[in-house]
Amino acid sequence: MQYSQKVLDHFMHPHNVGKMENPDAVATEGSPACGDQVTVYLKVDEETKVIEDISFLSYGCASNIATASIITDLAKGKNLDEAKQITWRDAMEALDGLPPVKVHCSVLAADTLLTAISNYEIAHGLKEVPNFSKDTILEELKKIIYPKVGEDIVSLKMVKYVGLTDGEVLIDLNIMSFDQWRDNIAEEIREHLEKYPEVKHIQINFP
Protein backbone atom coordinates (compact mmCIF):
# COMPACT_ATOMS: atom_id res chain seq x y z
CA MET A 1 0.00 0.00 0.00
CA GLN A 2 1.19 3.47 -0.88
CA TYR A 3 0.92 6.62 1.20
CA SER A 4 -2.26 8.62 0.58
CA GLN A 5 -2.04 12.08 -0.97
CA LYS A 6 -3.00 13.55 2.42
CA VAL A 7 -0.08 11.82 4.12
CA LEU A 8 2.26 13.16 1.45
CA ASP A 9 0.83 16.70 1.81
CA HIS A 10 1.26 16.68 5.59
CA PHE A 11 4.76 15.20 5.23
CA MET A 12 5.97 17.69 2.65
CA HIS A 13 4.21 20.68 4.26
CA PRO A 14 3.56 19.82 7.91
CA HIS A 15 1.32 22.03 10.04
CA ASN A 16 2.33 23.25 13.52
CA VAL A 17 5.93 22.13 13.20
CA GLY A 18 8.74 23.64 15.29
CA LYS A 19 9.99 24.10 18.80
CA MET A 20 7.75 26.24 21.05
CA GLU A 21 9.20 28.85 23.40
CA ASN A 22 7.76 28.77 26.93
CA PRO A 23 5.18 26.01 26.45
CA ASP A 24 2.72 25.20 29.24
CA ALA A 25 3.36 21.50 28.77
CA VAL A 26 5.66 19.30 26.74
CA ALA A 27 6.02 15.57 26.20
CA THR A 28 8.41 13.34 24.24
CA GLU A 29 7.60 9.76 23.32
CA GLY A 30 9.43 7.13 21.30
CA SER A 31 13.16 6.74 21.05
CA PRO A 32 15.82 7.06 18.39
CA ALA A 33 16.45 3.32 18.78
CA CYS A 34 12.95 2.53 17.47
CA GLY A 35 13.58 5.04 14.70
CA ASP A 36 10.92 7.49 15.71
CA GLN A 37 10.49 10.12 18.37
CA VAL A 38 7.89 12.86 18.70
CA THR A 39 7.80 15.91 20.96
CA VAL A 40 4.51 17.82 21.45
CA TYR A 41 4.34 21.33 22.96
CA LEU A 42 1.11 22.83 24.33
CA LYS A 43 -0.09 26.31 25.22
CA VAL A 44 -3.32 26.04 27.23
CA ASP A 45 -5.74 28.80 28.33
CA GLU A 46 -5.81 28.49 32.09
CA GLU A 47 -9.48 29.56 32.33
CA THR A 48 -11.12 27.64 29.51
CA LYS A 49 -8.54 24.82 29.28
CA VAL A 50 -8.58 25.28 25.50
CA ILE A 51 -5.41 24.33 23.58
CA GLU A 52 -4.53 27.71 22.14
CA ASP A 53 -1.37 26.67 20.46
CA ILE A 54 0.29 23.36 19.74
CA SER A 55 3.43 22.35 17.90
CA PHE A 56 5.60 19.29 17.38
CA LEU A 57 9.05 18.06 16.48
CA SER A 58 9.53 14.68 14.83
CA TYR A 59 12.46 12.39 14.28
CA GLY A 60 11.08 9.77 11.97
CA CYS A 61 9.74 8.73 8.63
CA ALA A 62 7.20 10.44 6.40
CA SER A 63 4.21 8.95 8.19
CA ASN A 64 5.66 9.94 11.55
CA ILE A 65 5.83 13.58 10.47
CA ALA A 66 2.41 13.43 8.80
CA THR A 67 0.65 11.86 11.79
CA ALA A 68 2.19 14.40 14.18
CA SER A 69 1.04 17.17 11.85
CA ILE A 70 -2.55 15.90 11.69
CA ILE A 71 -2.81 15.15 15.42
CA THR A 72 -1.78 18.71 16.27
CA ASP A 73 -4.36 19.98 13.73
CA LEU A 74 -7.06 17.88 15.40
CA ALA A 75 -6.14 19.06 18.92
CA LYS A 76 -5.79 22.77 18.20
CA GLY A 77 -8.72 24.80 19.55
CA LYS A 78 -10.18 21.91 21.53
CA ASN A 79 -10.33 21.90 25.33
CA LEU A 80 -8.26 19.31 27.17
CA ASP A 81 -11.15 16.90 27.77
CA GLU A 82 -12.09 16.98 24.10
CA ALA A 83 -8.47 16.62 23.01
CA LYS A 84 -8.03 13.55 25.24
CA GLN A 85 -10.64 11.76 23.12
CA ILE A 86 -8.50 11.98 19.97
CA THR A 87 -7.21 8.52 19.09
CA TRP A 88 -4.73 7.16 16.60
CA ARG A 89 -7.73 5.90 14.63
CA ASP A 90 -8.94 9.51 14.25
CA ALA A 91 -5.50 10.51 12.99
CA MET A 92 -5.49 7.64 10.51
CA GLU A 93 -8.95 8.48 9.26
CA ALA A 94 -8.06 12.14 8.83
CA LEU A 95 -5.09 11.07 6.70
CA ASP A 96 -7.21 8.74 4.52
CA GLY A 97 -5.45 5.73 6.00
CA LEU A 98 -1.90 4.49 6.46
CA PRO A 99 -0.09 1.37 5.26
CA PRO A 100 -0.48 -1.31 8.01
CA VAL A 101 3.25 -1.30 8.68
CA LYS A 102 3.06 2.45 9.42
CA VAL A 103 0.06 2.48 11.77
CA HIS A 104 2.37 2.53 14.81
CA CYS A 105 3.41 6.08 13.77
CA SER A 106 -0.12 7.36 14.36
CA VAL A 107 -0.16 5.62 17.75
CA LEU A 108 3.05 7.42 18.73
CA ALA A 109 1.64 10.82 17.71
CA ALA A 110 -1.65 10.30 19.59
CA ASP A 111 0.25 8.94 22.59
CA THR A 112 2.55 11.95 22.76
CA LEU A 113 -0.42 14.34 22.68
CA LEU A 114 -2.04 12.41 25.52
CA THR A 115 1.14 12.48 27.61
CA ALA A 116 1.51 16.25 27.03
CA ILE A 117 -2.07 16.79 28.25
CA SER A 118 -1.46 14.52 31.23
CA ASN A 119 1.74 16.40 32.07
CA TYR A 120 -0.23 19.67 31.99
CA GLU A 121 -2.94 18.27 34.24
CA ILE A 122 -0.45 16.91 36.76
CA ALA A 123 1.53 20.19 36.81
CA HIS A 124 -1.67 22.19 37.36
CA GLY A 125 -3.05 19.93 40.09
CA LEU A 126 -5.89 18.69 37.90
CA LYS A 127 -4.94 15.06 38.43
CA GLU A 128 -2.68 12.83 40.46
CA VAL A 129 0.28 10.97 39.07
CA PRO A 130 -1.41 7.68 38.10
CA ASN A 131 -0.44 4.51 39.98
CA PHE A 132 1.32 1.89 37.95
CA SER A 133 -0.93 -1.14 37.67
CA LYS A 134 -1.91 -4.00 35.39
CA ASP A 135 -4.22 -1.52 33.64
CA THR A 136 -1.22 0.67 32.80
CA ILE A 137 0.39 -2.33 31.14
CA LEU A 138 -2.80 -3.12 29.22
CA GLU A 139 -3.07 0.48 28.06
CA GLU A 140 0.52 0.29 26.82
CA LEU A 141 -0.14 -3.01 25.03
CA LYS A 142 -3.04 -1.36 23.20
CA LYS A 143 -0.42 0.93 21.62
CA ILE A 144 1.51 -1.96 20.10
CA ILE A 145 0.49 -2.46 16.50
CA TYR A 146 0.83 -5.77 14.67
CA PRO A 147 2.48 -4.42 11.49
CA LYS A 148 1.01 -6.98 9.12
CA VAL A 149 -2.58 -5.81 9.59
CA GLY A 150 -2.22 -2.43 11.31
CA GLU A 151 -4.29 -3.31 14.40
CA ASP A 152 -3.19 -3.36 18.02
CA ILE A 153 -2.25 -6.67 19.63
CA VAL A 154 -4.94 -6.42 22.32
CA SER A 155 -7.77 -6.02 19.77
CA LEU A 156 -6.25 -8.88 17.81
CA LYS A 157 -6.40 -11.07 20.96
CA MET A 158 -2.69 -11.74 20.78
CA VAL A 159 -2.29 -10.99 24.51
CA LYS A 160 -3.26 -14.09 26.51
CA TYR A 161 -2.16 -13.05 29.98
CA VAL A 162 -0.74 -10.04 31.81
CA GLY A 163 0.69 -10.36 35.30
CA LEU A 164 2.33 -7.85 37.65
CA THR A 165 3.98 -8.78 40.97
CA ASP A 166 6.47 -6.49 42.72
CA GLY A 167 7.56 -4.84 39.49
CA GLU A 168 7.87 -8.18 37.68
CA VAL A 169 5.83 -8.02 34.49
CA LEU A 170 4.75 -11.26 32.88
CA ILE A 171 3.12 -11.24 29.45
CA ASP A 172 1.96 -14.28 27.49
CA LEU A 173 1.58 -13.62 23.80
CA ASN A 174 -0.18 -15.77 21.28
CA ILE A 175 2.34 -15.25 18.48
CA MET A 176 3.97 -18.24 16.85
CA SER A 177 7.73 -18.69 16.48
CA PHE A 178 7.61 -18.47 12.69
CA ASP A 179 5.86 -15.09 12.76
CA GLN A 180 8.30 -12.60 11.21
CA TRP A 181 7.01 -9.80 13.50
CA ARG A 182 7.41 -11.66 16.78
CA ASP A 183 10.77 -10.14 17.74
CA ASN A 184 9.70 -6.63 16.67
CA ILE A 185 6.63 -6.84 18.91
CA ALA A 186 8.56 -8.15 21.92
CA GLU A 187 11.11 -5.37 21.48
CA GLU A 188 8.39 -2.73 21.23
CA ILE A 189 6.66 -4.00 24.37
CA ARG A 190 9.93 -3.68 26.27
CA GLU A 191 10.47 -0.15 24.97
CA HIS A 192 6.96 0.85 26.11
CA LEU A 193 7.25 -0.65 29.58
CA GLU A 194 10.87 0.05 30.44
CA LYS A 195 10.14 3.79 30.72
CA TYR A 196 8.18 3.12 33.94
CA PRO A 197 10.47 3.19 36.99
CA GLU A 198 8.09 0.69 38.66
CA VAL A 199 9.01 -1.99 36.14
CA LYS A 200 11.95 -4.09 37.31
CA HIS A 201 11.81 -7.03 34.95
CA ILE A 202 9.79 -7.99 31.89
CA GLN A 203 9.16 -11.59 30.93
CA ILE A 204 7.47 -12.22 27.58
CA ASN A 205 6.38 -15.77 26.78
CA PHE A 206 5.34 -17.26 23.46
CA PRO A 207 3.66 -20.60 22.77
Place this chain on the structure above:
Amino acid sequence: MNPGRIYLDNCITTRPDPEVLQAMQPYFGEKFWYPGSFISTGEAINDDLKRFSGIVADSIGASEAELHFCSGGTLANNMAIKGLAAAYGKESKHIIVSVVDYPDLLTNAAYLEKQGFEVSYLSANEEGFVNLQELQSAIRSDTIMFMTTAVNHVVGTVQPLAEIKAILNTADHKIYFHVDAGQAYGKIALNVDELGVDTMAISAHKIHGPQGVGALYQRSDVKLGQIIHGVKRVDNLQTGGLNIALIAGFAKAVQLTFADLNGTISNLRAMSNYLLSTLEANIPEIELNGPRGDKRAPHNINVSISYIEGEAITMMLDASGITVATGSACASQGLKANYVLMAMGKNHVQSHGSMKFTLSKYTTKAEIDETVAALANITTELRKRSPLYNATHKEK
Protein backbone atom coordinates in the same frame (compact mmCIF):
# COMPACT_ATOMS: atom_id res chain seq x y z
CA MET B 1 20.62 9.74 -20.90
CA ASN B 2 18.49 10.17 -17.76
CA PRO B 3 15.53 12.16 -18.96
CA GLY B 4 13.96 13.98 -16.05
CA ARG B 5 15.25 11.69 -13.32
CA ILE B 6 18.51 11.26 -11.44
CA TYR B 7 19.08 7.60 -10.68
CA LEU B 8 21.64 6.84 -7.97
CA ASP B 9 20.49 3.37 -6.91
CA ASN B 10 22.67 1.38 -9.29
CA CYS B 11 23.49 -1.34 -6.78
CA ILE B 12 19.88 -2.52 -7.10
CA THR B 13 19.81 -2.45 -10.87
CA THR B 14 21.24 -0.38 -13.71
CA ARG B 15 19.84 1.21 -16.84
CA PRO B 16 20.32 -1.18 -19.79
CA ASP B 17 22.72 0.18 -22.39
CA PRO B 18 20.97 0.85 -25.75
CA GLU B 19 23.53 -1.42 -27.44
CA VAL B 20 22.40 -4.19 -25.07
CA LEU B 21 18.81 -3.76 -26.21
CA GLN B 22 19.98 -3.93 -29.81
CA ALA B 23 22.00 -7.09 -29.19
CA MET B 24 18.98 -8.84 -27.68
CA GLN B 25 16.52 -7.84 -30.39
CA PRO B 26 17.20 -10.66 -32.94
CA TYR B 27 16.61 -13.36 -30.32
CA PHE B 28 13.16 -12.05 -29.53
CA GLY B 29 12.35 -12.26 -33.25
CA GLU B 30 13.93 -14.01 -36.20
CA LYS B 31 16.45 -15.97 -34.10
CA PHE B 32 13.91 -17.40 -31.68
CA TRP B 33 15.29 -20.97 -31.98
CA TYR B 34 16.68 -23.17 -29.27
CA PRO B 35 20.12 -24.76 -29.25
CA GLY B 36 20.27 -28.21 -30.80
CA SER B 37 22.42 -30.59 -32.83
CA PHE B 38 22.59 -31.37 -36.56
CA ILE B 39 19.92 -28.86 -37.49
CA SER B 40 21.02 -25.55 -38.89
CA THR B 41 18.78 -23.42 -36.65
CA GLY B 42 19.90 -25.23 -33.49
CA GLU B 43 23.54 -25.17 -34.50
CA ALA B 44 23.37 -21.43 -35.18
CA ILE B 45 22.11 -20.81 -31.65
CA ASN B 46 24.70 -23.25 -30.28
CA ASP B 47 27.41 -21.18 -31.88
CA ASP B 48 25.99 -17.92 -30.56
CA LEU B 49 25.64 -19.33 -27.08
CA LYS B 50 29.24 -20.58 -27.08
CA ARG B 51 30.41 -17.17 -28.22
CA PHE B 52 28.42 -15.34 -25.49
CA SER B 53 29.63 -17.82 -22.90
CA GLY B 54 33.21 -17.22 -24.01
CA ILE B 55 32.80 -13.45 -23.72
CA VAL B 56 31.41 -13.62 -20.19
CA ALA B 57 33.89 -16.31 -19.05
CA ASP B 58 36.77 -14.28 -20.43
CA SER B 59 35.80 -11.28 -18.29
CA ILE B 60 36.66 -13.26 -15.13
CA GLY B 61 39.56 -15.25 -16.57
CA ALA B 62 37.52 -18.45 -16.83
CA SER B 63 36.91 -20.82 -19.72
CA GLU B 64 33.61 -21.09 -21.49
CA ALA B 65 32.99 -24.62 -20.14
CA GLU B 66 33.21 -23.37 -16.55
CA LEU B 67 30.24 -21.04 -16.88
CA HIS B 68 26.55 -21.76 -16.23
CA PHE B 69 24.04 -19.15 -17.32
CA CYS B 70 21.05 -18.86 -15.04
CA SER B 71 18.36 -16.39 -13.99
CA GLY B 72 20.65 -14.19 -11.88
CA GLY B 73 22.90 -13.82 -8.87
CA THR B 74 20.54 -15.43 -6.38
CA LEU B 75 20.12 -18.63 -8.38
CA ALA B 76 23.87 -18.72 -9.03
CA ASN B 77 24.56 -18.38 -5.29
CA ASN B 78 22.06 -21.15 -4.53
CA MET B 79 23.51 -23.49 -7.15
CA ALA B 80 27.00 -22.94 -5.74
CA ILE B 81 26.34 -23.04 -1.99
CA LYS B 82 23.78 -25.85 -1.96
CA GLY B 83 25.73 -27.57 -4.73
CA LEU B 84 29.01 -27.52 -2.75
CA ALA B 85 27.20 -28.66 0.39
CA ALA B 86 25.66 -31.57 -1.52
CA ALA B 87 28.92 -32.57 -3.18
CA TYR B 88 31.29 -32.26 -0.22
CA GLY B 89 29.08 -32.18 2.86
CA LYS B 90 28.30 -35.86 3.34
CA GLU B 91 30.75 -36.31 6.24
CA SER B 92 32.18 -32.87 6.91
CA LYS B 93 29.54 -30.32 7.76
CA HIS B 94 31.18 -27.05 8.74
CA ILE B 95 30.75 -23.80 6.81
CA ILE B 96 32.13 -20.30 7.40
CA VAL B 97 30.47 -17.03 6.41
CA SER B 98 30.40 -13.52 7.92
CA VAL B 99 27.61 -11.49 9.50
CA VAL B 100 27.91 -8.71 6.88
CA ASP B 101 27.40 -10.95 3.86
CA TYR B 102 24.69 -10.59 1.25
CA PRO B 103 21.32 -12.15 2.20
CA ASP B 104 21.75 -14.83 -0.49
CA LEU B 105 24.70 -16.19 1.50
CA LEU B 106 23.19 -15.74 4.94
CA THR B 107 19.84 -17.31 4.08
CA ASN B 108 21.57 -20.27 2.44
CA ALA B 109 23.76 -20.66 5.52
CA ALA B 110 20.66 -20.61 7.73
CA TYR B 111 19.01 -23.19 5.48
CA LEU B 112 22.05 -25.49 5.65
CA GLU B 113 22.12 -25.13 9.44
CA LYS B 114 18.64 -26.64 9.47
CA GLN B 115 19.94 -29.47 7.30
CA GLY B 116 22.52 -30.40 9.93
CA PHE B 117 25.46 -28.21 8.92
CA GLU B 118 27.30 -26.13 11.45
CA VAL B 119 27.95 -22.51 10.49
CA SER B 120 30.56 -20.14 11.95
CA TYR B 121 29.62 -16.48 11.54
CA LEU B 122 32.66 -14.20 11.43
CA SER B 123 32.36 -10.66 12.73
CA ALA B 124 33.32 -7.56 10.76
CA ASN B 125 35.19 -4.45 11.83
CA GLU B 126 33.92 -0.85 11.80
CA GLU B 127 34.69 -0.53 8.07
CA GLY B 128 32.93 -3.75 7.12
CA PHE B 129 36.00 -5.94 6.62
CA VAL B 130 35.60 -9.58 7.59
CA ASN B 131 37.68 -10.48 10.65
CA LEU B 132 40.50 -12.59 9.19
CA GLN B 133 41.89 -13.66 12.57
CA GLU B 134 38.52 -15.17 13.32
CA LEU B 135 38.60 -16.87 9.93
CA GLN B 136 41.96 -18.43 10.75
CA SER B 137 40.74 -19.79 14.07
CA ALA B 138 37.32 -20.83 12.73
CA ILE B 139 38.86 -23.32 10.31
CA ARG B 140 38.36 -26.91 11.44
CA SER B 141 39.18 -30.31 10.05
CA ASP B 142 35.57 -30.62 8.86
CA THR B 143 35.28 -27.15 7.26
CA ILE B 144 34.15 -27.59 3.67
CA MET B 145 33.36 -24.08 2.53
CA PHE B 146 34.02 -20.39 3.10
CA MET B 147 31.81 -17.90 1.33
CA THR B 148 32.06 -14.15 1.09
CA THR B 149 30.61 -11.10 -0.63
CA ALA B 150 33.47 -9.62 -2.66
CA VAL B 151 32.08 -6.08 -2.48
CA ASN B 152 29.73 -5.39 0.39
CA HIS B 153 26.25 -4.53 -0.89
CA VAL B 154 25.68 -1.80 1.70
CA VAL B 155 28.96 0.02 2.26
CA GLY B 156 31.05 -1.10 -0.74
CA THR B 157 33.85 -2.62 1.32
CA VAL B 158 36.15 -4.69 -0.92
CA GLN B 159 37.02 -7.87 0.96
CA PRO B 160 40.70 -8.89 0.70
CA LEU B 161 40.08 -12.02 -1.40
CA ALA B 162 43.78 -12.84 -1.88
CA GLU B 163 44.45 -12.71 1.87
CA ILE B 164 41.37 -14.83 2.49
CA LYS B 165 42.55 -17.42 -0.02
CA ALA B 166 45.99 -17.52 1.64
CA ILE B 167 44.33 -18.28 4.98
CA LEU B 168 42.12 -20.99 3.44
CA ASN B 169 45.28 -22.51 1.95
CA THR B 170 46.82 -22.94 5.42
CA ALA B 171 44.27 -25.66 6.17
CA ASP B 172 45.51 -29.21 5.76
CA HIS B 173 42.60 -30.00 3.45
CA LYS B 174 40.72 -28.26 0.67
CA ILE B 175 38.22 -25.59 1.73
CA TYR B 176 35.98 -24.55 -1.14
CA PHE B 177 35.85 -20.81 -1.70
CA HIS B 178 32.58 -19.30 -2.96
CA VAL B 179 32.38 -15.62 -3.85
CA ASP B 180 29.26 -13.58 -4.46
CA ALA B 181 30.49 -10.98 -6.92
CA GLY B 182 27.12 -9.29 -7.55
CA GLN B 183 28.40 -5.85 -6.53
CA ALA B 184 32.05 -6.51 -7.46
CA TYR B 185 31.63 -7.58 -11.06
CA GLY B 186 32.61 -4.76 -13.39
CA LYS B 187 33.70 -2.61 -10.42
CA ILE B 188 36.94 -4.36 -9.45
CA ALA B 189 39.18 -6.73 -11.41
CA LEU B 190 38.21 -10.35 -10.75
CA ASN B 191 40.34 -13.16 -12.12
CA VAL B 192 39.19 -16.53 -10.83
CA ASP B 193 42.60 -18.15 -11.25
CA GLU B 194 44.53 -15.35 -9.57
CA LEU B 195 42.00 -15.28 -6.72
CA GLY B 196 41.77 -19.03 -6.46
CA VAL B 197 38.00 -19.03 -6.09
CA ASP B 198 36.09 -22.23 -6.74
CA THR B 199 32.66 -20.83 -7.50
CA MET B 200 31.50 -17.28 -8.15
CA ALA B 201 28.13 -15.64 -8.85
CA ILE B 202 27.75 -12.71 -11.25
CA SER B 203 24.78 -10.86 -12.65
CA ALA B 204 24.08 -8.90 -15.85
CA HIS B 205 21.78 -6.15 -14.65
CA LYS B 206 24.38 -4.61 -12.36
CA ILE B 207 26.52 -3.74 -15.40
CA HIS B 208 23.86 -2.28 -17.74
CA GLY B 209 22.76 -5.68 -18.98
CA PRO B 210 19.21 -7.02 -18.82
CA GLN B 211 17.46 -8.16 -15.64
CA GLY B 212 16.85 -11.89 -15.21
CA VAL B 213 20.18 -13.31 -16.28
CA GLY B 214 23.38 -14.10 -14.43
CA ALA B 215 26.02 -16.75 -14.36
CA LEU B 216 27.73 -19.16 -12.04
CA TYR B 217 31.43 -19.85 -12.44
CA GLN B 218 32.38 -23.39 -11.43
CA ARG B 219 36.11 -24.25 -11.47
CA SER B 220 36.59 -27.24 -13.78
CA ASP B 221 37.77 -29.59 -11.03
CA VAL B 222 35.04 -28.60 -8.56
CA LYS B 223 31.94 -30.77 -8.19
CA LEU B 224 28.51 -29.31 -7.51
CA GLY B 225 25.52 -31.37 -6.48
CA GLN B 226 22.54 -30.70 -8.68
CA ILE B 227 19.78 -28.68 -6.98
CA ILE B 228 17.45 -28.11 -9.94
CA HIS B 229 16.27 -31.25 -11.66
CA GLY B 230 14.61 -31.24 -15.01
CA VAL B 231 15.03 -31.58 -18.71
CA LYS B 232 18.58 -31.07 -19.93
CA ARG B 233 18.63 -28.58 -22.76
CA VAL B 234 22.03 -26.97 -22.71
CA ASP B 235 23.49 -27.09 -19.23
CA ASN B 236 23.72 -30.18 -17.02
CA LEU B 237 23.54 -28.14 -13.81
CA GLN B 238 21.02 -25.46 -14.75
CA THR B 239 18.41 -27.67 -16.35
CA GLY B 240 15.46 -26.39 -18.31
CA GLY B 241 15.42 -23.62 -20.85
CA LEU B 242 17.72 -20.66 -21.21
CA ASN B 243 16.78 -17.17 -22.27
CA ILE B 244 19.12 -16.66 -25.22
CA ALA B 245 18.09 -13.04 -25.74
CA LEU B 246 19.04 -12.11 -22.19
CA ILE B 247 22.31 -13.98 -22.53
CA ALA B 248 23.03 -12.03 -25.72
CA GLY B 249 22.35 -8.82 -23.78
CA PHE B 250 24.56 -10.01 -20.93
CA ALA B 251 27.46 -10.65 -23.32
CA LYS B 252 27.06 -7.22 -24.91
CA ALA B 253 27.04 -5.53 -21.49
CA VAL B 254 30.22 -7.43 -20.62
CA GLN B 255 31.90 -6.31 -23.84
CA LEU B 256 30.98 -2.68 -23.14
CA THR B 257 32.10 -2.82 -19.51
CA PHE B 258 35.29 -4.78 -19.99
CA ALA B 259 36.56 -3.19 -23.21
CA ASP B 260 38.22 -0.71 -20.86
CA LEU B 261 37.63 -1.92 -17.32
CA ASN B 262 40.31 0.30 -15.83
CA GLY B 263 38.75 3.30 -17.55
CA THR B 264 35.27 2.28 -16.29
CA ILE B 265 36.62 1.94 -12.75
CA SER B 266 38.58 5.18 -12.71
CA ASN B 267 35.61 7.15 -14.08
CA LEU B 268 33.37 5.73 -11.36
CA ARG B 269 36.04 6.41 -8.75
CA ALA B 270 36.44 10.03 -9.86
CA MET B 271 32.68 10.53 -9.76
CA SER B 272 32.19 8.95 -6.32
CA ASN B 273 35.14 10.93 -4.92
CA TYR B 274 33.46 14.05 -6.26
CA LEU B 275 30.15 13.04 -4.69
CA LEU B 276 31.76 12.42 -1.30
CA SER B 277 33.73 15.66 -1.26
CA THR B 278 30.65 17.63 -2.37
CA LEU B 279 28.53 15.99 0.34
CA GLU B 280 31.15 16.69 3.00
CA ALA B 281 31.55 20.29 1.87
CA ASN B 282 27.82 21.06 1.81
CA ILE B 283 26.20 19.06 4.59
CA PRO B 284 27.42 19.44 8.17
CA GLU B 285 27.48 16.46 10.55
CA ILE B 286 27.61 13.80 7.91
CA GLU B 287 29.74 10.71 8.19
CA LEU B 288 31.04 8.17 5.69
CA ASN B 289 30.17 4.52 6.41
CA GLY B 290 32.78 2.03 5.27
CA PRO B 291 36.34 2.59 4.14
CA ARG B 292 37.75 5.56 2.24
CA GLY B 293 39.83 5.18 -0.91
CA ASP B 294 40.48 2.11 -3.00
CA LYS B 295 39.46 -0.41 -0.33
CA ARG B 296 35.95 0.66 -1.27
CA ALA B 297 34.14 -0.19 -4.50
CA PRO B 298 34.35 2.75 -6.91
CA HIS B 299 30.58 3.19 -7.33
CA ASN B 300 29.40 3.23 -3.69
CA ILE B 301 29.09 6.10 -1.23
CA ASN B 302 27.20 5.42 2.00
CA VAL B 303 26.82 8.21 4.54
CA SER B 304 24.90 8.72 7.77
CA ILE B 305 23.22 12.08 8.17
CA SER B 306 22.81 12.86 11.87
CA TYR B 307 19.49 13.65 13.59
CA ILE B 308 17.19 12.73 10.68
CA GLU B 309 15.64 9.59 9.27
CA GLY B 310 16.36 8.00 5.92
CA GLU B 311 12.88 7.18 4.67
CA ALA B 312 11.86 10.83 5.00
CA ILE B 313 15.04 11.90 3.16
CA THR B 314 14.48 9.33 0.42
CA MET B 315 10.88 10.43 -0.12
CA MET B 316 11.80 14.09 -0.33
CA LEU B 317 14.57 13.32 -2.80
CA ASP B 318 12.07 11.21 -4.75
CA ALA B 319 9.75 14.19 -4.93
CA SER B 320 12.70 16.13 -6.41
CA GLY B 321 13.14 13.41 -9.05
CA ILE B 322 16.13 11.71 -7.42
CA THR B 323 16.28 7.97 -6.63
CA VAL B 324 18.55 6.83 -3.79
CA ALA B 325 18.43 4.10 -1.12
CA THR B 326 18.45 4.19 2.68
CA GLY B 327 19.33 1.75 5.46
CA SER B 328 16.53 3.03 7.67
CA ALA B 329 14.32 0.49 9.39
CA CYS B 330 11.27 2.58 8.48
CA ALA B 331 11.93 2.03 4.78
CA SER B 332 12.37 -1.72 5.17
CA GLN B 333 9.54 -4.22 5.06
CA GLY B 334 10.76 -5.86 8.26
CA LEU B 335 11.13 -2.57 10.21
CA LYS B 336 14.64 -3.57 11.19
CA ALA B 337 17.80 -1.46 11.32
CA ASN B 338 20.32 -2.32 8.60
CA TYR B 339 22.16 -5.44 9.78
CA VAL B 340 25.40 -4.58 8.01
CA LEU B 341 25.68 -1.14 9.62
CA MET B 342 24.73 -2.55 13.03
CA ALA B 343 27.35 -5.32 12.66
CA MET B 344 29.91 -2.57 11.92
CA GLY B 345 29.13 -1.09 15.33
CA LYS B 346 26.95 1.80 14.13
CA ASN B 347 24.05 2.82 16.37
CA HIS B 348 20.37 2.96 15.46
CA VAL B 349 20.44 6.66 14.60
CA GLN B 350 23.39 6.16 12.25
CA SER B 351 21.58 3.27 10.60
CA HIS B 352 18.23 5.07 10.30
CA GLY B 353 19.97 8.14 8.87
CA SER B 354 22.09 6.22 6.37
CA MET B 355 21.88 7.02 2.68
CA LYS B 356 23.39 4.86 -0.04
CA PHE B 357 24.34 6.43 -3.35
CA THR B 358 25.46 4.00 -6.04
CA LEU B 359 26.69 5.46 -9.31
CA SER B 360 26.91 4.20 -12.87
CA LYS B 361 28.63 5.19 -16.09
CA TYR B 362 25.64 7.42 -16.82
CA THR B 363 26.06 9.51 -13.65
CA THR B 364 27.17 13.07 -14.42
CA LYS B 365 28.76 15.79 -12.31
CA ALA B 366 25.71 17.98 -12.92
CA GLU B 367 23.50 15.24 -11.46
CA ILE B 368 25.72 14.98 -8.40
CA ASP B 369 25.60 18.76 -7.93
CA GLU B 370 21.81 18.74 -8.21
CA THR B 371 21.51 15.80 -5.79
CA VAL B 372 23.74 17.33 -3.13
CA ALA B 373 21.99 20.70 -3.42
CA ALA B 374 18.59 19.03 -2.97
CA LEU B 375 19.89 16.90 -0.11
CA ALA B 376 21.37 19.93 1.66
CA ASN B 377 17.97 21.68 1.57
CA ILE B 378 16.15 18.55 2.72
CA THR B 379 18.61 18.04 5.56
CA THR B 380 18.08 21.61 6.77
CA GLU B 381 14.31 21.21 6.59
CA LEU B 382 14.16 17.82 8.35
CA ARG B 383 16.63 18.93 11.03
CA LYS B 384 14.37 21.90 11.76
CA ARG B 385 11.64 19.35 12.48
CA SER B 386 13.86 16.97 14.48
CA PRO B 387 13.75 16.84 18.30
CA LEU B 388 17.23 15.27 18.28
CA TYR B 389 18.68 18.21 16.36
CA ASN B 390 16.80 20.82 18.38
CA ALA B 391 17.99 19.27 21.63
CA THR B 392 21.63 19.74 20.68
CA HIS B 393 21.58 22.88 18.51
CA LYS B 394 20.43 26.26 19.75
CA GLU B 395 18.67 28.44 17.19
CA LYS B 396 20.94 31.08 15.74
